[in-house]
Amino acid sequence: MAQYRIVSGSVAVISIQNPPVNALSAAVREGLLLSVRAAASDPLVRSVVISGHNGPFCGGADIKEFGNVSHLESGPHLVEIFESVEALAKPVVAAIEGFALGGGLELALACHYRFGHSEARVGLPEVSLGLLPGAGGSQRLPRLLGVRAALDMIVTGRHVAAGEALKLGLLDRLTDGNTVDAAVRFAQSAEGKPLDDRRLGNRPCPPLENIDAFFEEALIHARGRARGAAAPLACVQAVRGAATLPFLKGMELEKRLMETLMTSGQAQASRYCFFTERGAARWTTPTGARWDTCRARPISTAAVIGLGTMGRGITVALARAGLSVVAVETQEHQLDEAQRAVSRMLKGGGGVSYSADLQAAAGADLVVEAVFEDMAVKEEIFKQLSSVCKPGALLATNTSSLDIDRLASCTLRPEQVLGLHFFAPAHVMRLLEVVSGPRTSPQTVAAAMQLGRRMGKVSVAVGNCPGFVGNRMLKPYLEQAYFLLEEGASPELVDAALEEFGFPMGVFKMSDLSGLDIGWRVRKEEGLTGPGVTADQPMRTRRGRRYSPLGDLMCEEGRYGQKTGRGWYLYDRPGARVARSDPWLRSFLEEYRERHGLLARRIDQQEVLERCLYALINEGFRVLEDGVAASPQNIDAIYVFGYGWPKHRGGPMFYAAQVGLARVLEGLEKYHKAHPDSPHLQPCSLLRRLVASGSPPIHKWSEVVKGHRSQL
Numbered sequence: 001m002a003q004y005r006i007v008s009g010s011v012a013v014i015s016i017q018n019p020p021v022n023a024l025s026a027a028v029r030e031g032l033l034l035s036v037r038a039a040a041s042d043p044l045v046r047s048v049v050i051s052g053h054n055g056p057f058c059g060g061a062d063i064k065e066f067g068n069v070s071h072l073e074s075g076p077h078l079v080e081i082f083e084s085v086e087a088l089a090k091p092v093v094a095a096i097e098g099f100a101l102g103g104g105l106e107l108a109l110a111c112h113y114r115f116g117h118s119e120a121r122v123g124l125p126e127v128s129l130g131l132l133p134g135a136g137g138s139q140r141l142p143r144l145l146g147v148r149a150a151l152d153m154i155v156t157g158r159h160v161a162a163g164e165a166l167k168l169g170l171l172d173r174l175t176d177g178n179t180v181d182a183a184v185r186f187a188q189s190a191e192g193k194p195l196d197d198r199r200l201g202n203r204p205c206p207p208l209e210n211i212d213a214f215f216e217e218a219l220i221h222a223r224g225r226a227r228g229a230a231a232p233l234a235c236v237q238a239v240r241g242a243a244t245l246p247f248l249k250g251m252e253l254e255k256r257l258m259e260t261l262m263t264s265g266q267a268q269a270s271r272y273c274f275f276t277e278r279g280a281a282r283w284t285t286p287t288g289a290r291w292d293t294c295r296a297r298p299i300s301t302a303a304v305i306g307l308g309t310m311g312r313g314i315t316v317a318l319a320r321a322g323l324s325v326v327a328v329e330t331q332e333h334q335l336d337e338a339q340r341a342v343s344r345m346l347k348g349g350g351g352v353s354y355s356a357d358l359q360a361a362a363g364a365d366l367v368v369e370a371v372f373e374d375m376a377v378k379e380e381i382f383k384q385l386s387s388v389c390k391p392g393a394l395l396a397t398n399t400s401s402l403d404i405d406r407l408a409s410c411t412l413r414p415e416q417v418l419g420l421h422f423f424a425p426a427h428v429m430r431l432l433e434v435v436s437g438p439r440t441s442p443q444t445v446a447a448a449m450q451l452g453r454r455m456g457k458v459s460v461a462v463g464n465c466p467g468f469v470g471n472r473m474l475k476p477y478l479e480q481a482y483f484l485l486e487e488g489a490s491p492e493l494v495d496a497a498l499e500e501f502g503f504p505m506g507v508f509k510m511s512d513l514s515g516l517d518i519g520w521r522v523r524k525e526e527g528l529t530g531p532g533v534t535a536d537q538p539m540r541t542r543r544g545r546r547y548s549p550l551g552d553l554m555c556e557e558g559r560y561g562q563k564t565g566r567g568w569y570l571y572d573r574p575g576a577r578v579a580r581s582d583p584w585l586r587s588f589l590e591e592y593r594e595r596h597g598l599l600a601r602r603i604d605q606q607e608v609l610e611r612c613l614y615a616l617i618n619e620g621f622r623v624l625e626d627g628v629a630a631s632p633q634n635i636d637a638i639y640v641f642g643y644g645w646p647k648h649r650g651g652p653m654f655y656a657a658q659v660g661l662a663r664v665l666e667g668l669e670k671y672h673k674a675h676p677d678s679p680h681l682q683p684c685s686l687l688r689r690l691v692a693s694g695s696p697p698i699h700k701w702s703e704v705v706k707g708h709r710s711q712l
């Protein structure tokens with residue numbers, strides 16, 4: 001697991017060997033320590049190079065070991081190995097190709113010199129796993145770069161490209177050629193030279209003025225980045241230790257903080273997200289299609305129909321993935337504006353051509369329709385695409401809720417029709433829901449999943465139902481938020497509870513950002529509001545269940561959110577982003593409650609969280625029950641990468657498991673009893689069954705789901 005060889009007569013080359021990322025597993029740690037000791041004791045060896053086998057230097061500690069303390073404790077500890085490396089009396093050079101991340105960079109920091117390939121990247125991403133760089137990284141990096149630059153890297157966890165790392169002083173030299181060969185030559189030139197100053201553990205941290213104020217500010221900043229997350233705060237504390245304590249004391253502080261984080265629920269949740277993100281690539285569909293049995297036809301040309309905000313973002317995402325794209329918009333003025341906007345986003349042409357004619361889509365391998373949410377308009381477009389497009393071309397819709405199968409029925413190729421549900425802004429957001437209807441072929445899903453990967457998206461294969469997975473689960477969450485306003489809460493109270501939980505934005509701020517009119521249009525399409533509703537229908541009941549018309553009333557007042565400068569909050573002008581409380585809304589809610597004989601009561605944050613989140617989770621269980629998502633992990637990936645669910649809470653289904661399924665069930669029962677007209681609060685049968693089976697861990701839910709489905 002660590003290869004050891006002598007080259008050029010005096011250089012020991014230690015190569016970490018653990019594909020695919022050369023993670024520091026127990027066996028690698030063992031091998032590394034033995035190799036370092038061998039190099040120390042061999043009189044022929046005068047210098048050492050540490051590299052990664054077959055490309056990447058090292059992707060850090062082996063994350064798979066983290067769930068099990070006995071795995072972590074088997075083999076030598078990273079801190080001990082890195083101390084031996086730093087203490088070696090012979091120059092040690094890290095030869096970094098590919099990436100040096102987490103424990104990998106900490107190893108490089110313990111070396112006396114760092115050589116990088118010009119395309120390598122380095123970073124300490126532990127914070128995104130709910131941890132801190134706990135093998136000396138939080139103490140050595142500030143001593144090398146200074147507190148400011150080190151803190152930025154540690155708290156953001158960002159990957160730094162080799163060029164920037166050289167400027168920061170993190171890498172000593174870059175090469176375009178063979179990194180190991182260059183490092184070997186350099187190691188030889190350093191043989192016999194003094195090393196004391198090269199040992200970062202010996203160096204003081206560069207001084208910093210107003211240290212207290214600096215770290216106070218840093219804590220506030222870290223709190224704002226990921227609310228409720230412990231790791232960013234621990235990172236700040238550890239770096240403060242580096243700035244104020246001798247090295248060994250700083251290392252003790254780092255160790256204490258790391259032990260607390262490592263055993264926390266937040267680290268468990270963040271780690272779960274890491275594997276969930278990667279697991280989504282191993283997709284299956286309810287029809288039995290699988291990622292490993294379907295061959296995808298490559299897609300190299302695409303057409304995007306409709307160049308509103310979504311269409312523009314999709315065009316950019318496809319062009320950045322290297323596709324040649326034709327962007328089609330039948331309204332000429334919109335086409336010119338879109339062309340300018342797309343060029344700006346792409347910083348140039350970027351393989352995109354423009355047309356006002358749908359015929360331009362004729363040669364594309366894939367067409368993505370992104371016109372506004374109107375079934376009749378979409379049906380007409382799909383009819384035309386069916387005859388315009390070449391045989392074999394895939395026809396996708398970017399609808400966020402409409403029936404894929406109905407659109408497929410308008411074509412002569414239903415097996416090639418699917419949904420590609422991008423999230424706004426489409427060129428930025430990581431999530432892509434790949435929606436297959438009952439007639440979508442496995443090859444079509446495979447091609448879309450492969451394309452999603454090329455675009456750098458977390459692509460999740462889901463089934464067809466109103467709202468698919470994400471928006472279907474969002475509906476009960478939003479509904480409970482409206483009901484809470486009716487019962488006495490304010491948008492500020494609801495949003496504060498959700499933001500404290502960790503969402504970047506509460507539900508009402510989010511509605512203001514995305515536009516209240518979007519949901520209004522969907523509700524009109526569903527016949528819940530608008531001309532189809534007769535005057536004799538009670539305002540707060542639809543189809544026998546409780547309904548809140550609050551969103552509709554807001555839209556009737558022209559309050560669409562940020563775009564109109566007024567929504568659940570007030571904004572300085574249309575398009576402004578800073579939300580202020582609006583006294584108008586307070587009176588509006590008071591009048592509304594009075595009109596409907598509703599008595600405002602005191603609502604606390606706990607109730608807000610339980611009503612909104614449990615209703616969403618309950619729908620998640622229904623989604624699993626219906627086979628619309630293949631696993632709870634897929635649901636969690638959708639929520640973390642598309643809906644701002646905090647990573648340190650793992651996703652809604654993981655959160656339910658962490659809270660305890662019995663407690664979620666009990667909460668739903670309590671709220672359903674109090675609000676029997678709200679069916680989303682009625683615990684679904686899969687949840688009951690899981691609790692009855694003793695609340696198995698989340699990776700075992702599929703067994704209960706399978707048994708449950710066979711009885712449906």
Ligand SMILES: CCCCCCCC/C=C\C=C\CC(=O)SCCNC(=O)CCNC(=O)[C@H](O)C(C)(C)COP(=O)(O)OP(=O)(O)OC[C@H]1O[C@@H](n2cnc3c(N)ncnc32)[C@H](O)[C@@H]1OP(=O)(O)O
Nearest residue numbers: 021023059060061062063064101102103125134135262278
């Ligand atoms: C009781 C308390 C005791 C406390 C003692 C504490 C002792 C610990 C001390 C120190 C700890 C150090 C902390 C760390 O080093 S944490 C790890 C930091 N590293 C990372 O976060 C990097 C994670 N990986 C990535 O970002 C990417 O994988 C990357 C390396 C950039 C490669 O990307 P890409 O080429 O796109 O490949 P994939 O992401 O698809 O990965 C390929 C497969 O490799 C698996 N993988 C990746 N990294 C790791 C890893 N570090 N450990 C284990 N496995 C890893 C990944 O899951 C893929 O596998 P699969 O295809 O099966 O899903």
